[in-house]
Each structure stands twice: as C-alpha cells, then as structure tokens.
Amino acid sequence: MKKHLLVLPLLALASCGQTEASSGSSALASQPEDSLLNSSSAVNIDTEHRVLVAYFSATGTTERIAGHIHDGVDSDLFEIVPVDPYTSEDLDYYTGGRCDQENADDTIRVEIANQVSGMAYYDTVFLGYPIWFGKAPKIIWTFLEAYDFSSKTIIPFCTSGSSGISNSVANILSLVPSSTTVLEGRRFSGSSGADEVATWAKSQLATI
Numbered sequence: 001m002k003k004h005l006l007v008l009p010l011l012a013l014a015s016c017g018q019t020e021a022s023s024g025s026s027a028l029a030s031q032p033e034d035s036l037l038n039s040s041s042a043v044n045i046d047t048e049h050r051v052l053v054a055y056f057s058a059t060g061t062t063e064r065i066a067g068h069i070h071d072g073v074d075s076d077l078f079e080i081v082p083v084d085p086y087t088s089e090d091l092d093y094y095t096g097g098r099c100d101q102e103n104a105d106d107t108i109r110v111e112i113a114n115q116v117s118g119m120a121y122y123d124t125v126f127l128g129y130p131i132w133f134g135k136a137p138k139i140i141w142t143f144l145e146a147y148d149f150s151s152k153t154i155i156p157f158c159t160s161g162s163s164g165i166s167n168s169v170a171n172i173l174s175l176v177p178s179s180t181t182v183l184e185g186r187r188f189s190g191s192s193g194a195d196e197v198a199t200w201a202k203s204q205l206a207t208i
C-alpha cells in the first residue's frame with residue numbers, strides 16, 4: 001500500500017547543513033497522526049528499495065510527473081515547499097527579479113518550509129524539479145544539503161521548456177557525498193503520460 005505526503009512542517013529549514021534530526025520532537029508532536037510516516041509502505045515490492053519521490057514544482061508541471069512516479073512505484077511522496085512561495089512576478093525571469101537574483105548567486109539557498117520525516121529510512125530518492133536557467137533551482141540545493149544522502153541513490157527527473165537535465169545533475173553531484181549514487185536522470189515534457197513516466201521509473205529501480 002502506498003503512503004501519501006509525509007511531511008513535518010518546520011521550523012523553516014534554513015540553508016546548509018541542517019538534518020532532519022534538528023526538526024525537533026515538538027514539530028513531530030504537532031502533526032496529525034495520519035500525516036506521519038508509516039515507512040513500511042514505502043518498500044517497493046518488486047525491488048525492495050525504500051523509495052521516496054521528492055519534488056519541487058512552481059507551476060505544477062513537475063508535480064504531475066512526480067505524481068505519475070508515485071503512482072507507478074511503491075513510494076512515499078514529498079513536496080519540497082518554499083517558505084516564501086513563488087509569485088508570478090518572481091517567476092518572470094530575465095527581469096532582474098527573484099529568480100534571476102537566486103540564479104546569479106550560488107551561495108544563495110532558498111528556505112524550505114517542511115521536512116522529510118525519517119530520511120534515513122530511504123535508500124532511493126527520485127528527485128524532481130523544473131529546470132531554471134539550465135540548472136536545478138536553488139531550493140533543490142537547499143534540499144540536498146539538508147539531509148545525509150550517503151550511500152543513497154538519487155534518480156533525478158525534471159521538466160523544462162526545452163533544456164536537458166545534464167547540467168542539473170552536475171549540480172546535484174557537486175552537493176552530495178561521494179558515496180551517493182546519482183543516476184543520469186530524465187527530462188520530461190509537460191505532456192508526458194502516466195504510463196511513459198511509470199515505465200521509466202520502474203526501469204530505473206530495476207537497475208539498482
């Protein structure tokens with residue numbers, strides 16, 4: 001059986017170096033019971049991987065692909081939510097606005113409003129995001145620095161207007177320990193169907 005959204009609200013997860021342990025028991029206690037993780041549900045019955053699908057999506061395209069992966073493989077689903085939601089104005093790039101500013105400075109980290117409960121449990125993380133300026137958005141950088149991905153496998157996926165995924169995979173590789181396996185990943189268009197996405201996700205799990 002699949003489990004939906006396992007989130008612990010925060011305590012805005014500030015930038016670098018913070019782990020889930022630092023969310024504190026008070027955040028855990030404040031959650032309704034049905035939003036807490038039942039990790040046994042995330043075991044993939046075909047591969048026995050413990051799978052998390054984590055994604056950021058500003059306008060819903062990547063979210064739809066993440067949903068197809070979650071539907072296609074036994075997994076838990078986690079939306080990476082910014083503390084400050086992106087407005088249309090923020091997303092209007094090449095205007096000198098928020099996204100341009102975040103892109104221009106690689107020391108910037110976008111704060112995350114929620115937290116994965118029990119990241120240590122998972123051995124495999126599908127990580128999804130839109131391509132911004134050819135790269136992964138800075139909130140993904142924050143996410144990668146917030147948890148210990150040692151010995152886990154990350155399977156990137158993205159959506160974009162046309163750009164490929166490879167530069168963003170280089171971003172990911174630069175932010176995780178050397179013991180993390182980062183697969184090649186895949187870009188999907190907004191029109192990619194559920195079967196196409198699920199078939200790809202299963203094929204990825206079959207290789208690890």
Ligand SMILES: Cc1cc2nc3c(=O)[nH]c(=O)nc-3n(C[C@H](O)[C@H](O)[C@H](O)COP(=O)(O)O)c2cc1C
Pocket residue numbers: 056057058059060061062063091092093099100129130131132133134135159160161162163190
């Ligand atoms: C700030 C910003 C930068 C973008 N940069 C690129 C880019 O470099 N290449 C590209 O093909 N699409 C780019 N896009 C388009 C998005 O990648 C695309 O619309 C994506 O599917 C949106 O996903 P979402 O709905 O999950 O946010 C950009 C969009 C924004 C808002």
